[in-house]
Amino acid sequence: MKLLVTGGAGFIGSNFIHYWLKQHPTDSIVNLDLLTYAGNLANLAAVQDSPNYHFVQGDVCDPTVVNPLVYECDVVVHFAAESHVDRSIVEPGIFLKTNVLGTQVLLQAALEYSKRFHHISTDEVFGTLPLHATVKFNEDTPYQPRSPYSASKAASDHIVRAYHETYGLPITISNCTNNYGPWHFPEKFIPLAITKVMAGQPIPIYGQGVNVRDWLYVEDHCRAIELIVLNGKIGETYCVGGNSELDNLALAKLILKLMGASEELLSFVTDRPGHDLRYAMDYGKIQRELGWEPTVDITTGLRRTIDWFQAHRDWVEQCLH
Numbered sequence: 180m181k182l183l184v185t186g187g188a189g190f191i192g193s194n195f196i197h198y199w200l201k202q203h204p205t206d207s208i209v210n211l212d213l214l215t216y217a218g219n220l221a222n223l224a225a226v227q228d229s230p231n232y233h234f235v236q237g238d239v240c241d242p243t244v245v246n247p248l249v250y251e252c253d254v255v256v257h258f259a260a261e262s263h264v265d266r267s268i269v270e271p272g273i274f275l276k277t278n279v280l281g282t283q284v285l286l287q288a289a290l291e292y293s294k295r296f297h298h299i300s301t302d303e304v305f306g307t308l309p310l311h312a313t314v315k316f317n318e319d320t321p322y323q324p325r326s327p328y329s330a331s332k333a334a335s336d337h338i339v340r341a342y343h344e345t346y347g348l349p350i351t352i353s354n355c356t357n358n359y360g361p362w363h364f365p366e367k368f369i370p371l372a373i374t375k376v377m378a379g380q381p382i383p384i385y386g387q388g389v390n391v392r393d394w395l396y397v398e399d400h401c402r403a404i405e406l407i408v409l410n411g412k413i414g415e416t417y418c419v420g421g422n423s424e425l426d427n428l429a430l431a432k433l434i435l436k437l438m439g440a441s442e443e444l445l446s447f448v449t450d451r452p453g454h455d456l457r458y459a460m461d462y463g464k465i466q467r468e469l470g471w472e473p474t475v476d477i478t479t480g481l482r483r484t485i486d487w488f489q490a491h492r493d494w495v496e497q498c499l500h
């Protein structure tokens with residue numbers, strides 16, 4: 180199979196390329212990535228010389244770049260996006276351009292050349308859950324995005340579904356909770372906390388640190404995408420979750436404990452505007468239909484991630500400058 184992976188130089192995309200080439204060594208991957216601040220070819224150094232891996236620098240919004248690449252592939256796996264909520268609050272326009280228009284350009288090419296399309300999305304499209312409740316998001320939860328990032332991802336999900344309903348394009352969508360693991364850009368909470376502790380600096384925690392996220396080790400997410408691409412039912416959405424709910428304060432304390440550092444490094448800062456309180460995902464559908472469930476618990480995943488960051492100080496330095 181020939182895959183066109185968009186955004187493959189980012190966090191999840193690069194983990195996915197490594198994962199896929201390991202599981203499917205006879206397949207080939209073209210990675211289309213603009214190399215924004217979040218894209219880093221160093222993430223792919225181990226595969227860059229593989230005959231079945233090819234990198235193209237380009238914009239998913241540009242049909243002259245996208246069309247020939249989609250024509251050549253069997254399946255599009257679409258990760259490329261602006262992905263950081265805080266940046267979307269400061270500069271929403273680029274989120275609409277890349278996340279919505281870029282997705283539509285890819286869909287149009289997939290339609291033109293009759294290609295399978297898998298869209299990577301987020302639990303954030305569903306909005307926020309009450310803090311102390313057992314209710315979780317699932318495939319039937321109404322969309323209620325609350326940040327420019329999640330609104331742009333919601334719009335992209337809708338347009339992907341519209342291409343299926345209107346034109347019969349063979350699509351699937353996955354909505355996943357927060358990921359963590361190797362090659363995670365250190366603006367996001369877990370890699371930020373780890374790199375701050377490595378530098379002996381305070382970990383900034385929004386508000387009182389009460390916001391809850393459901394954490395998933397990135398390799399588990401890659402395996403979920405693999406199963407959906409290979410066996411997912413066309414036209415369907417799959418919710419992917421970690422069964423690992425933690426509030427930000429508890430998570431920061433766990434990271435400090437695993438790194439042998441003092442809780443004096445906790446530093447409370449002004450909360451993010453419109454900060455979603457809680458995300459949690461019911462992954463029953465993908466578990467029942469495709470046999471997927473998370474395999475890496477949060478402590479094991481964090482240990483692996485901390486070890487990875489400590490062994491890749493050059494990579495961290497490169498991201499920070």
Ligand SMILES: NC(=O)c1ccc[n+]([C@@H]2O[C@H](COP(=O)([O-])OP(=O)(O)OC[C@H]3O[C@@H](n4cnc5c(N)ncnc54)[C@H](O)[C@@H]3O)[C@@H](O)[C@H]2O)c1
Pocket residue numbers: 185186187188189190191192211212213214215216217218219237238239240257258259260261262263277281299300301302332354355356357358359364
């Ligand atoms: N990180 C998470 O916890 C998480 C959870 C669920 C879903 N997602 C989704 O997964 C996908 C990947 O997330 P990530 O955390 O790896 O993001 P990331 O920010 O680390 O990577 C995004 C990649 O897309 C590339 N890109 C940006 N604009 C582009 C454009 N116009 N054309 C081509 N490439 C472009 C960047 O250069 C970068 O390599 C996103 O769609 C995101 O919404 C992320």
